[in-house]
Amino acid sequence: MNSGSVMNAKTENTEKIKFLISELKRLMPMQDKDRSRLDRKLRLEFNYNSNHMEGNTLTYGQTELVLFFDKVAGDAPLSDVEEMKAHDLALIQIEEMAKDDERPLTEQFIKELNEIILVRPYWKEAISPEGISTRKQIEIGKYKSTPNSVRLRSGEIHNYASPEETPTLMGELMEWYRENMNHLNPIHLAALFHYKFVCIHPFDDGNGRVSRLIMNYILFKNNLPPIIIKSKDKEKYLTALQKADVGDLEAIVSYIESQMIWSLELSIKAAKGQSIDEHGDVEKEIEMLRREKLTSSQIYKTPKVAYNLFNFMKGELWEPLEQTLSKFDDFFSEAKTYRYFNGIKVDKTRTIRSGILAFATREEIEKEYNIFEHDIAEDEVSSIQWTRQMLSLKSASKKVDIKIGLKIEFNESSYLLTIGESNSSGKVAHSFNVALIQKDNIYNKLIMTDEVENIIKTISNHVIEQIRLND
Template identity: 30%
Template structure:
């Protein structure tokens, strides 16, 4: 692991002092990590992997190997214990895979069949089709949050640069900002940039740019309540730690879960933490759709009409207050299925 860290740092052209400054830890610790005389914490491993652009799985496996060897040393029973642990972990993994309900498993199979079909007809993709669907996404995502722009008005603001009489400056900015945020997640997708704190904050910064500049791209410092919900988000002093756990969970599960489940989980987890003063819903939906796009799916566009919005909110609240995510996972899976079906219909397949 020490060689991994040192080589990656030198490849990036960074000094130990610079790495320490970026991570907010003592410079001496970085030197000790590279010499193998001190082991980073799990949180520090996540941050090092992101900062130094080391494959997370490679770094985590190296870290765990050294941690295990350090803990057990040359104990005579070590190998027997390791084999028992492996067996227990494998059983646990199989159990977690089986925990997906039959209903969810069935819809995921339908989605994957649609994706196979879509992959065969990618050559029929059109910039104009993509542009129209992204416009609809901006319209619906903003409508969920109370923006009163119609689809036509959203089009005029984005594509014609017009100002709509009777609509507030905030509503205009919400439209423009959201469209730019879509362009940004597509940029991340094309670069194959992994989800990390910097990117989530950048997405949020775009959403609130010009609307609430002092809070754009920054975690909240005050307690908030979710209108119409009995769920209470975590206290502000807990947000940074909750977000650290959020990214650790992502890194641990990104290659294990079905992409639809991963995307839906990230959406629910982020909006439950509610890390921002405003813009949590839009940011969470954009993060979800970044994951979907990175895995070759299409944007899951949740509608903003009353019935769709209520179904969305109710499924979320059940996940947040009853520790039961089934309804929410099914809801997102159904939205993605419908989005795939519509996309295939548009391109004539």
């Protein structure tokens, strides 16, 4: 189906969107207080999700602090803070430009957006057209001068438009936009411009963010709310783009329409003075408050503090990570998880002393602060560790083991979290061969939900890379 037929066709969402737009217009003008809270919500959601999808590590709460209070909480990387502020500036730019009828969308403005969001030139890991890992300098605000390629989940190398053909293709895209901007469905127009831009990938970096900014410029220009592609919905988004790659353009149009329905329904709620908080928003606010208010006080190590940290890390970080790692079990001959207390391997069961306690069950002698069958009120804890050992990679020509460990070292006023490839084997926990994640935090600074997602993604990608390297 060509782009013209898609844009003129009715989809299953067409009538619903038409009704929602009509309802929103009926409720206009919106009261100032309702407009303010809607703008705040959409600004936060767009900046957070568009950047998080590309690897920015700021949590939702940290993003809110940066955008609305100009504060930085926790150990947020300076580069990620700068990136978030720059992206917010670009959002403001497209909103202002959409209001100016004298300023048309141009290639120069698109280049300026790329320069704004990337801030300054830098070096980045890259893949050559032949699939070789390399590094390249990222030039900002300029079309690419070297090829940009990406390794697909299938392992294949996908090459975007070549540097030589990029200026011509971008010129043709802008001409296509000017020909269609005044008489075609604006949501379809925005969706297909976004897709065509991504196919070209004209810049060294920042193409996804710029494409989503321009998509929303087109929507703003047509008095529509912005599209928010949630980072948690990334798989569906990428699937829609992949379907479009093989000719199913309606897939990306339908996906963007579904996100517009969310934005319109949210806007209507705001216009009616109703709550626009979503499920989880209260938790996000509490997380932000915790970051802002509780990380300034000092807490020292006690059995209770250590035990609470252990329980939190076990449930919120290790168990989800172990569950993800277990998905690789089929690639290995054997997989086991080991636990270490103060560097010594812990058996699954402990022998109960003879005598009066010989008849007692484990539950009857369970202590209040029990970590790996050790009562830390009596046995001081200095470190704990889980190690997932994946033994003998089936596809390798030689014996290859991958051991992923998560270690917590308890210090007087802080703890050190390390996750990476572990050398631990047998009864003793040795040092890490490769530390992939390392965080030195005070005791009242815990790992947040978004950080857990990033950690699991980092570790999973490392295991995948190791399996590929040893084929």
